[in-house]
Every structure is written in structure tokens, then in C-alpha cells.
Amino acid sequence: MPTAETWIFRILVLGFVAAFVAQVTTRARLAMRARNNIAIDDGETGRRLLRVLTEVVFQSRTIRERPLVGFAHLGVYWGFVAFAGYTAVQFLAGLGIVDLTGTSAFRIYAIALVPFSLAVAVGMAGLMTRRVLVRPKALGDTLSVESVIIGGFILTLMITFLLEFRLDHGVAARVNWWVHAIVILSFMVLIPGSKHFHLVLSPLTIYLRSSELGTVPNLDFERDQVGLEALKDVERKQVLDAFTCVECGRCQVNCPANATGKLLNPKRLVLQTEDALLAGTLETKLADIFDPGILWQCTTCGACEAQCPVGIEHLPLIIGARRGLVSNGEAPDALGAVYNHLERRGNIWGLGADQRQKFVQAAGLEIFDADRHDYLMWLGCAGAFEADFQKALRSLFGILRSCGVTFGVLAKERCTGDVAKRTGNEYQFQELARANIEDFRAARVTRILTSCPHCLRTLGVDYQAFGFQAEVVHSSVLVDGLTRGMLVDGHEAVTLHDPCYLGRYAGVTAEPRDLLARFGAQVREPARSGDNPFCCGAGGGLLFEEHEEGKRISQERFEQLQATGARTVVTACPFCSIMLKGAQASANAPVEFVDLMTFVDGRMKRSGRQAEGVS
């Protein structure tokens, strides 16, 4: 016969569970009514599960950037998992269903939990100290009272758990038990409405995240898709993202726009979306939720997405909202000119094909022939028209020829559509992509070589959505492979600037370093390098931006590069080079920029001459 205490507990549990379910239902409903953009039938299940293991179970992203905080969180997380069985047994007993608390197995389990409880308590104390006393910028300007309450809850849970060993069946023990139980129930009710909903959602959002960074699926014009205009257009994964956000601010502190005093804050963008969704007016225009101006401050460098420990994808939201603006003719003026250039001349500069032809002839390039050439050499808008990058390409051609690699170019090229894609001019992107793919197929292209990381990404990843599969390789990777056996002496200090679309997007970080090391350079790493570089400011169409709020991103990056003290900065992207040279000119600083290919070619020739001189 259940006691009165049991009945009171049953009623309480019922009430709290109902409150929890009601909140979850509201959110689940919002997710279910959103357009489904989740595509998990991509043969990536293994990779997704592996990702859940490393990022959820082992918390790799939580630890990576903030090891101390990350390990504290890992302690709390594993403690929670370890306590699941304990809590279940206690609740089963409290509800009068079955009492296993007296079994010896449970006692052993409880003793085994002691180290976990200590891990949680220490971790939590550390995290609370950080939140309340250190107050890092990433956690926002105001102290989250909710987080402090929940932190207090978790500490209380651990204390009451440990007290349990000291208190035997008296009134004090019952009070202790009740405190523990009520805190658990209260915590549960706070979960859906707080950042702690990530406890429930993050394994899902991490599992659902696209395998390629910055994936923004093509719009289907047949279905009248024009991008995100109002809240109701926000798609399912982004709705889940909004609810899973843990407000840690890793996106914010890694965002180059935010770091240079601009209003864009990826974290706030996600949280504003969450608030708006819960406010329930789905017809609200996105422009009324966040200032459209901030959408044009994003360089699409991908730092936010790449750092997010709970699998949030910011770029589909930002580029999606840009699409909504562009389809209503609300792109910034500077982009209007670029779109005209792309439409009329097929390149971002609006220059004539005759100028590209001049370079093709002057550099002695052959027209691609699948039967004779190893690679299609893709020049891109910069390669076709930009004098500095053309020097870098001539270096690449020299290296290829000396290594016996054959290559040719298309008689005519048009832009891959990178700027159109990233700025939300989806129609123009698809037109350019389809036309290019048609040319590739006609020329029977299977292997493409490019020295532009933006072309690399667009041709290699974005074109797959059109069913185009080719091996697309960046010059640094190919040349690194070709020159494996070569070694040139030297100790010149150089700073390497990793382009976002090479280091972060394509994950190419080892090859440029390997090349530099083998060709006589001592690489100095600036702040933010490798797979988490600080952007040059050109990406996402911002190359064409007239005025930047706050400090120029390029200037900030230039100062970071200059701080290593090396006179030479090596880059591997024409747009990084344009931006950083501009910043260098403004600062009038004695720093020289060299493309990776020019550096390698120069050292190769110099050592060749020396070798001849010796013999």
C-alpha cells in the first residue's frame, strides 16, 4: 500500500513531467512545421556516429579551444551520464514502483559514483567561478541568473548525494532525499527553456550537421524557393540549432567581424532566431528580427560553425537570409555591380575575355585536351585578370613543367560562382555552375588544378550538388606531392597566412607548411593559424565592400601577421593577397607578401642554379 509520501511524490512528478513535456512539445512543433532540410541519407552514417562519439562522448570541440573549461565540462557531463542509473533507481523507489535501493549492487554503484560526483562538483565549481567572477566576454555582458541557479542545482545534487552516505533512515535523510528529488525535477523543467536544452538536443544537432563546413544546399526554383524572407522560411535544422545553442560564445570570439567592432555576432543571431520562434509570429520578416546590415558583415569564413560544440550551422541562416534579401533586390549596391559583371562578362571584375586571352598566350598555355593533359588548369577570375596572382600562376606553371606535369586551360572560362553563392544570388550561381559543368563535360575533364581556394571549394564541393564529380586539387597539395624528394637549405623566417577556404574549409594545413619547410623557410605561426585562421576580410563578397564598420578585418589580420616579426608573409589565395596587400599599403609597413607558389619556384630555381654552379 503506497504511503502518503509516495502519492505526493507521484503527483509532483506528474506535474513536473507535464511542464517539461509541454515546453518540449512547443519546440518540437516549431521544428516539425519548418521545411525539412535534413538530408542524412548521404552514406555518411558512419562518419556521423563517429562524430557523436568524439564530440559528444569525448567533447572534443568543447575541450579544443578551452581545455580547462572543456575538461571541467567533461567532468560534469560524464558525471551526469554516470548518475542516470542512480536517479532512475531513486525515482522508481520514490514512485513506489520497485525499490532497488537496498540491493548490494546499488550500494556498490553508489560508491562507484563518488569519484564522479567529485568530478562534477569540482568541474561545476570551476565553471561557476568563471561565469560569476571571471565573466569572459563570450558569455555575454550580463550574468545569466538562470545558469547560476542551475549551477547551484547541480552542486546541491552532488552535496545531497554525498550526504546520503552519512545520513541513515532518519528525518534528515528523508529531507535530504526530497531536496535531491525536487532539485532534479526543477532542473528538468528549466531545461527546455534554457541553454540546457542542449543536454537533449546537441547529440541530435551534432549528428545532423552537414559533413562539409559551410554547406548551404541549392535552392530549388521549381518549388518557388527564394531563400529566407520570414521566420516561417527558417528550415528544420536551423530551428533545432536555435534551441540547442548553449550560449558559450565560441562563435562570437572567433568571428572576425565581431572581433573588429562590427555588430555581427553569430551567437546573438542564433538566439534572436530562438526568441522570435518562441514569440510565435512566424510571419515576421527576418529583417525585423535582426538588422539586415549585419548579414553583409559576414565573410563566410566559417569560424563560427567550425568551432560550435553543439553542431550549429550558422551559414545556412546567414546566406539563407541574404538570399531572401537578394531575391527582393535588397543586395548592397557594390554587389549589384558585381552581379552585372558576372552576367555580362562572366567574371567578378567586368573585364573582357580578350584580357584573359592575352595572359593565356603570354604564359604559353595550351588549350585543354583530355587525351594529352594530366590536369585542367583552372585560372579563375583572379588568374585571368589580376597581375599579382598571374605571377604566382606563372611560378606554378614553371614548377609543373619542370616536374613533367601536363596541363591545359579552357578556351573560355566563367566565374565558378563563389561570390554569387556566398552572397545569396543563388540563381546566378546555378546558372554559372551549370554552364561551367557543361563545358567540363564537353572537354571530358576529370582532374582540375586551381591555385584559388574559393574556386577549389566551389568546383570541388558545391558543384557536387549538380552531380559533377571531379578530382579538384589545390596547387599547394599537388606541388607538395610532386616535390617530396626535394630539399633546399635555408632558414628564412616567413609567416604563413592560412586562407579560410584552404585551411578551415578544405583542411589543407600540412602541405603548405611542409612545402615551406622543405624549401628553406622557417615558418612562424601568427595568432589564429592552421585550421582556425583569422579571415583576411575578402570572403562572402566583402572584397567589394566600400565601407567597413569598426576596424578593417584586413588591417587586424595584417597586424597579427606582422607581429611574428618575419619580413615575408606567404599566402595561398589571390583574395587574401589583395586584402592584405591593401592593409600593408595603408600601414606602409616593410612586409612583403609572396604567394606560396612563387616562394617555392624561386627557391627551386635558386638551388638549381647553385647545383649547376657546383658541378
Added chain:
Amino acid sequence: MILVIAEQQDGVLNRATWETIAAAQQAGGPVTVAVLGADTAAAAAELAAADVAGVVRVDHEALRVYTLDGFVGSLAALVAAEQPAHVFLPHTYRTRDFAPALAVRCGAPLVTDCVGTKAQDGQLLFVRPVFQGRLLADVAVGGQAFVTFQIGAVRADSVVRGAVPAPVRTAAAGVDAAGIRQQPEAPFREAKQAVDLTQAERIVAVGRGIKGQEQIALAQQLASAIDAELGASRPICDAGWLPMDRQIGSSGQTVAPKVYIALGISGAIQHLVGMKGARTIVAVNKDPEAPIFEIADYGIVGDLFEIVPALIKELQG
């Protein structure tokens, strides 16, 4: 008879109207000018000074403010009544708005942006640039045509004046005020940039080669000597040596002056795309490899601090 549609705003005729009348006179044959509005008496009297066969006033309260439906309706009626051989219009924003609809309503072809006319075998041909101005096409039309004339293509002061004022008459407006679907709001002028380099005929632009902010005065002297505007490449504006509204390039203004003098500008592509439309480019740079020399018509390799003072002296002397 050629019917010219004049364009007036608050009783003031624009220059493009006179240009179009001149084009019609040069095409030969009698010219009639029509002017639409709420009270066109003054404008019509002004138009009558030209050597034309007549001026037609089309007055209606509904035509006080321009609307597409109002103009297409009354002009279609006028064309039907007058039966002109051709209708000439200035290629203004307003014309671009209504002329296509008017031509369709009248079932006649529209030839846009012409720079002149030619007579060949007794037929009038309309000359218009194609391929971004690289070629001129002579367009022949069977029967009545609506033809618009590029601004500035024919000189307004070449209008032949009449010995006596031409007769002015009034035509029915033929406008269905209730059927006008557009509701214009009060006109407003967008805040213009303080410096509009796009209209400048001559520009002196400075780049990083100018070395210091205090040296900009030298470039300013040269600009003053040839009555030019001062422009700059991005590093100069980023450094705050000149305001942002003087920046020329892909992030900045796109200019097409008659003369562009680039001082110490290396010619990075983002600058080149903003000034490549200049008719004559003069570049001064120390580096003979500078990309600016690729597109310059006249290149001087040397120290701008020697060359510019010499230039100023020559110009002032």
C-alpha cells in the same frame, strides 16, 4: 511629319527635349512638338520659338504628375489623331518607363538610344550603338517607328529657331483619369554623395606612391591646374588621408572621365576596374612593372615628386 514628345517638369523643359527637336529637324520633314501636363502654356510658348510646323498642348489635371497609364493613354490617342510618320522621344528615365508600353499600344516598333538618323534611298535609318558602343548599327523600320535619342548625342544648341513663333494648338487629352493605376508619391531626392566623381570630366588620382598625407596638396595643385576632381585608391582612403567618398575602384566609385591621371597608383585590379572606362589614362609610377602601365595610354616611369611639379609649371606657364 515627325512628332516630338517634349518633357517638362513644373513648366521647365529639359535639355534632352531640345536635343530631340534638333534630331527631328536634322531628319528632315515637318516637325510637330507635343507637350503634356496640367498647364503647358508657358512651355508651349517656349517650344514655339523653334523652327517647327506646330506645337500641340495636351493639358489635363491628371497629367500634372507623371503616371505611366496617364501618358500612354493620352499619347496613344494623340498619335492616332496626328498620324505622324515617326515619333521621336528623348531617352530619359521617364521615356524608358512609358515608351515601350506606348509603342506596343500603337503597334509600332521602338528603336531605343539612337545617336542620329541617316537618309538612304529615300528611307530614314536610325543609328544606334551596339556591343557597348563598339559598333554603330543602322536600323531600318518599315512604317511608323518610335525612336528615342541618347542624351547628348545631338547638340541642343543646334536647334534651328523659327523667324516667327510656330502656331500653338490644343488637343484633347484622351486620358481616363479613373483608369490610372499608378499613384505617385511626393518626389524626393536621395541624399547624394558629397563628391560625385562619376560625372567628373578630369580626375587626378593618388595612390600609395604619394607617401605622406602632406604630399596630397601637390596632387591637389595639379588637379586645380586642369580643373579636375581629386580621387584616390583604397589605401589612401583607408589611411584617412582623403575621405571615403573620393575612393575609386571596385569598392568605391566607378568613374569614366575623359582624362585620368594616376599618380603613384600601382594599378591593383580592384582599382583598375573602377577607372578602366576612362578615355585617356596617364600614369606616373616609379615601378616600370606596375600593372597600371598595362592600361595607360601615356606612361611616365619616374618620381612623381619631380614630374608633377614640372607638369604644373608647364600647365600654368
